[in-house]
Amino acid sequence: MNIVLMLGFFMSLFLIVLLAGKKNKPQADKILFAMIAVYALTIGGPFIEIYNRNNDFPYPHLMNNAWLFLLLHGPLLWLYVKTLTVKDFKAEPVHLLHLLPFLLFLTLHASGFLFLPAAEKIALIQDEAFTTTVFFKIRGACIGIFTIGYNIWALNLLRKHRRNIENQFSNLEHINLTWLRTLVIASLIVFSVNVLLFNVNNYFHFTGYYQLAQIAYSFSTIYVLYIGYFGIGQGNIFADYQDYTVEGAPSTHLQPATVEEDNRGFAEIRYRLTALMESEQPHLDPEITLAGLSLLMQIKSELLSEVLNSSLNQNFFDFINRYRIEDFKIRCLNKENRHLSIMGIAYECGFNSKAAFYRAFNKFEGISPTAYISKVSD
Secondary structure, eight states: OHHHHHHHHHHHHHHHHHHHTOSSOOHHHHHHHHHHHHHHHHHHHHHHHHHHHHTTOSOGGGSSOGGGGHHHHHHHHHHHHHHHHSTTOOOOGGGGGGGHHHHHHHHHHIIIIITSOHHHHHHHHHTTGGGGSHHHHHHHHHHHHHHHHHHHHHHHHHHHHHHHHHTTBSOOTTOOOHHHHHHHHHHHHHHHHHHHHHHHHHHHOOSOHHHHHHHHHHHHHHHHHHHHIIIIISOOSSSOOOOOSOOOOOOOSSSOSSHHHHHHTHHHHHHHHHHHHHHTOGGGSTTOBHHHHHHHHTSOHHHHHHIIIIISOOOHHHHHHHHHHHHHHHHTTOGGGTTSOHHHHHHHTTOOOHHHHHHHHHHHHSSOHHHHHHHHHO
8 A cells, every 4th residue: 555655646746847847837737736736745644654653653743634635625626627617717815715624624733733742642643542532523524525515516617617618619629628527526536435434434443544544545646646647648737728718709889788678689689590590501610609600690699698598498509500410411311412421511511520410410310310311311
């Protein structure tokens, strides 16, 4: 188990060095740097504790402190996701409030353990007497609530961002949220397992605290190794970031003056939208966006989005891709297109990848394009 912890610690240091050496670091890189540094401290703590116990406690004042850093993982992960998904997001002094749980428990830990004489610390650690206190059980429950809560919060940020993207873009292949989603889900799994192990052990005592700590922090090591593999092997962390954020659409001067007028104009906007889609066929443009379609309609993008969502019960992504699919269904039966492959026709209809086309076709038609063509050709 020592080897696993060492791997995690030195991988953390390696990632820190790589991030530190990156020039012109954006805010997200700085937060990721802090997050990995906290992981290094979290994993390094148990390694020092094992060394202490195996060598007659040469550094007792470095014992029983690693758990504090667990209270920083959630806020930093949330801040990292927030920075990458909210346009022009800047960390402000108000965000320091996320450190309150850490500072509260640091104060309590200082009064009950940090300033004890070395001999008392060693005595508490040797017989694991501190694990029987009410404070220990409260801290375990709070760490669970805070860490898992922040992970779920970060996951909800991603889900909300995904919806925002689908309301503004017709093609999502250039917006890859896989890295962020897997980072958050993996973190949620690791913390959920660790919190479950510690809190169950608090009441059933199936193993000693330090034996359990080695197992739990080894899961964190696996998480850090995963970050290292994904970042270095796949090139997603230390290359330039994709722009995950969503720009607001420019407004125009030709727009209704009030919300009431907007509501009364929904039917007229739907009529104009249908006419525009049939005459100018903007869906054939692979890069068409809500902002671009709004400019063609000469209305606010917010109003067009409201019409699509409230009146047509579709987001922009589905609205455009529905037109593309209907266009494909017509073109694939046209004898003039026999020289084109299925994807050749799909590209002409505005799709920019095979995966996106097949996903959309299955979503709207319930079968694959090949099966559809065979069916209608019979």
